[in-house]
Amino acid sequence: MNLQFVPFGREHYEAAGAVLADMHRLNRKREPRLAERYEEATVAREVIAKTCTGPGVAALRNGRLAGYLVALLEVDMERVAVVLPSGAAIDPGEDPELYRQMYAAAAERWVRNGYFAHYVHVASSDRDAIRAWFSLGFGRYSIYNWRDLSRAPGLEAEVEVRRVGADAFDDEEKLRSGLRRYNATSPILHPLVHPSRGQIDAIFEAERQQMADDKYAYFIAYRADEPAGLMILEPPRPDYVLTPDRSVYLHIAFVEDAARSGGVGAALVNRGLAWAREEGYELCTVGYFSPNLLAARFWPSKGFRPLGYCLERRIDERIAWARGEDA
Amino acid sequence: MEIIPFAAEHIPAAAALLARRHAADRGREPALPERFEDPEECIPFLQDLLPKGCGVAAFRRQGLAGYLITVNDAAHHAQRRALIPLEGHAIAAGEDGETYREMYAALAPALLRLGIFDHQVLLPVSDRNAVEAWFSLTFGERMHVAGRGLESVKGELADVDIRLAGPEQVEEVWGLFAGLGRYNTTPPLFVPDIYEDEAWRKELEEDLRRPENAFWTAYEDGEMAAVMYIRPTARMVFDRPPGTANLSIAFARKKARHGGFGTALLRRCVAWARDNGYQRIALDYFTYNLLGARFWQGHGFRPVATILQRRIDPRIAWADGTNE
Numbered sequence: 001m002n003l004q005f006v007p008f009g010r011e012h013y014e015a016a017g018a019v020l021a022d023m024h025r026l027n028r029k030r031e032p033r034l035a036e037r038y039e040e041a042t043v044a045r046e047v048i049a050k051t052c053t054g055p056g057v058a059a060l061r062n063g064r065l066a067g068y069l070v071a072l073l074e075v076d077m078e079r080v081a082v083v084l085p086s087g088a089a090i091d092p093g094e095d096p097e098l099y100r101q102m103y104a105a106a107a108e109r110w111v112r113n114g115y116f117a118h119y120v121h122v123a124s125s126d127r128d129a130i131r132a133w134f135s136l137g138f139g140r141y142s143i144y145n146w147r148d149l150s151r152a153p154g155l156e157a158e159v160e161v162r163r164v165g166a167d168a169f170d171d172e173e174k175l176r177s178g179l180r181r182y183n184a185t186s187p188i189l190h191p192l193v194h195p196s197r198g199q200i201d202a203i204f205e206a207e208r209q210q211m212a213d214d215k216y217a218y219f220i221a222y223r224a225d226e227p228a229g230l231m232i233l234e235p236p237r238p239d240y241v242l243t244p245d246r247s248v249y250l251h252i253a254f255v256e257d258a259a260r261s262g263g264v265g266a267a268l269v270n271r272g273l274a275w276a277r278e279e280g281y282e283l284c285t286v287g288y289f290s291p292n293l294l295a296a297r298f299w300p301s302k303g304f305r306p307l308g309y310c311l312e313r314r315i316d317e318r319i320a321w322a323r324g325e326d327a
Numbered sequence: 328m329e330i331i332p333f334a335a336e337h338i339p340a341a342a343a344l345l346a347r348r349h350a351a352d353r354g355r356e357p358a359l360p361e362r363f364e365d366p367e368e369c370i371p372f373l374q375d376l377l378p379k380g381c382g383v384a385a386f387r388r389q390g391l392a393g394y395l396i397t398v399n400d401a402a403h404h405a406q407r408r409a410l411i412p413l414e415g416h417a418i419a420a421g422e423d424g425e426t427y428r429e430m431y432a433a434l435a436p437a438l439l440r441l442g443i444f445d446h447q448v449l450l451p452v453s454d455r456n457a458v459e460a461w462f463s464l465t466f467g468e469r470m471h472v473a474g475r476g477l478e479s480v481k482g483e484l485a486d487v488d489i490r491l492a493g494p495e496q497v498e499e500v501w502g503l504f505a506g507l508g509r510y511n512t513t514p515p516l517f518v519p520d521i522y523e524d525e526a527w528r529k530e531l532e533e534d535l536r537r538p539e540n541a542f543w544t545a546y547e548d549g550e551m552a553a554v555m556y557i558r559p560t561a562r563m564v565f566d567r568p569p570g571t572a573n574l575s576i577a578f579a580r581k582k583a584r585h586g587g588f589g590t591a592l593l594r595r596c597v598a599w600a601r602d603n604g605y606q607r608i609a610l611d612y613f614t615y616n617l618l619g620a621r622f623w624q625g626h627g628f629r630p631v632a633t634i635l636q637r638r639i640d641p642r643i644a645w646a647d648g649t650n651e
């Protein structure tokens with residue numbers, strides 16, 4: 001059967017919407033918490049039109065769309081190619097080998113343009129897709145989880161948890177800075193690269209505005225009036241097809257080293273979940289880095305279960321020049 | 328659990344864990360060598376390993392809970408790399424993948440201090456818990472170590488001129504090796520091609536001279552178009568059953584692919600292995616080599632072990648949060 005890879009474009013949106021909807025239906029059979037609406041091809045098509053704007057490929061088998069793979073190319077602290085959950089899908093009748101073939105066809109352009117760090121978001125229940133990406137050199141980078149809003153198990157510390165506004169920015173930033181330093185430790189090992197002064201000012205200003213916005217909830221746990229832990233809840237990321245309906249996103253959680261293992265995290269979680277209940281949410285989602293040993297213990301112990309994974313492959317950058325032409 | 332640097336005095340206890348793990352591996356993969364179920368047989372391998380890299384030993388009250396030891400090398404494509412070989416890791420009964428995660432957390436900073444950002448681990452494919460633990464540490468698959476018996480090779484054969492190459496064909500064989508290096512740079516392999524060392528060429532010439540090696544080559548229109556290099560396994564290793572010949576290099580130029588050249592060469596290699604008293608053939612291939620994986624698996628090679636890799640962003644060397 002003829003298999004052809006062509007650049008992904010608007011002309012593929014409709015067929016891609018149908019493929020994504022079919023794949024989502026399968027994922028939802030395994031994980032019913034996923035949102036039902038993406039089983040509709042028209043809804044899936046709209047999401048693709050919004051999120052699949054970067055370079056990618058469409059796989060055509062005998063002229064019919066068998067799958068597609070599209071990355072968003074982002075430039076932040078480094079150049080990264082990100083495949084969102086709506087950025088890759090194959091027809092349920094296709095062999096997962098198609099993911100490998102699509103990646104081979106699409107990634108050449110990403111690498112040629114200096115995007116050596118590749119990220120792929122997949123449903124955690126889609127074992128075939130995960131297996132295919134694993135065989136392409138991708139390891140698990142982060143885990144996206146959900147739970148309901150009932151009280152989380154475990155002892156809570158007797159700490160004062162305050163919902164704070166922009167006037168607590170200094171405390172918030174101190175804790176965020178602690179989180180960034182923690183994420184640089186082994187085995188997470190994410191470089192702590194500071195933006196320029198101008199960028200920092202812009203980030204801080206945006207943060208202050210968000211702290212003053214009622215849609216966001218910033219909680220800080222204080223021990224002896226000193227900030228010991230931080231939790232930020234916010235509206236869900238739009239068009240992220242692994243997000244369940246009526247769920248709040250727990251964006252950041254961090255407890256200072258000296259205050260860990262004493263129930264500060266549990267106190268923050270329960271305060272956050274109570275706020276989410278009051279706001280009319282029904283579920284809570286949270287992401288954490290897969291190699292984060294403490295988080296990997298904490299979140300499952302609080303009843304969070306995986307919905308999705310983000311996988312990472314870092315290409316050896318010497319591929320930019322070591323292509324064997326002079327060998 | 329207390330995790331400390333691995334030292335010579337930990338070898339006997341580590342050998343016991345290794346022998347236990349190997350017995351479990353062998354329970355799932357009976358073709359593996361039996362001798363490493365005996366801790367005494369494992370001890371020399373650990374003694375040999377220890378000076379080659381870094382290691383950690385994890386202790387609980389009951390004794391050694393697990394260990395990791397790396398082989399650090401700087402010769403692999405001129406990049407520093409740490410590989411934990413099959414004999415470089417084991418955990419005690421009752422331990423789980425979390426023990427691997429904790430040991431790696433303790434080990435990684437020592438590797439980073441040496442400028443080693445390319446971390447690899449060789450695991451039995453059948454040890455799903457270990458594979459899952461390393462996957463959760465952002466390790467992805469890099470290579471399969473696979474093997475097959477000497478049953479006949481099925482598939483279409485090209486009507487092809489196959490010859491055994493000797494040292495006088497070094498230039499032609501080197502040309503195919505260079506072609507393989509270039510092929511490995513293509514997506515989705517993206518393996519940099521850095522073969523600028525003249526020593527490699529000399530090594531090839533010596534390998535071509537050795538009577539125990541066989542470089543089977545296929546010709547098309549009078550030109551060498553494909554090669555398969557088979558040789559004895561260098562030493563008894565944990566993933567190669569006794570009597571295993573090693574298929575070291577295989578490559579076909581583009582025009583010689585899909586035409587039965589590979590199948591014809593493999594058939595010749597299998598016959599050579601049989602004639603030379605071997606019972607099996609093993610090889611390794613990049614899991615992200617789409618053509619290679621399809622070819623080898625299609626010809627009955629079954630993965631026994633897998634090399635996983637994590638490439639750490641090297642900026643962690645200076646952006647580790649201590650300079651804020």
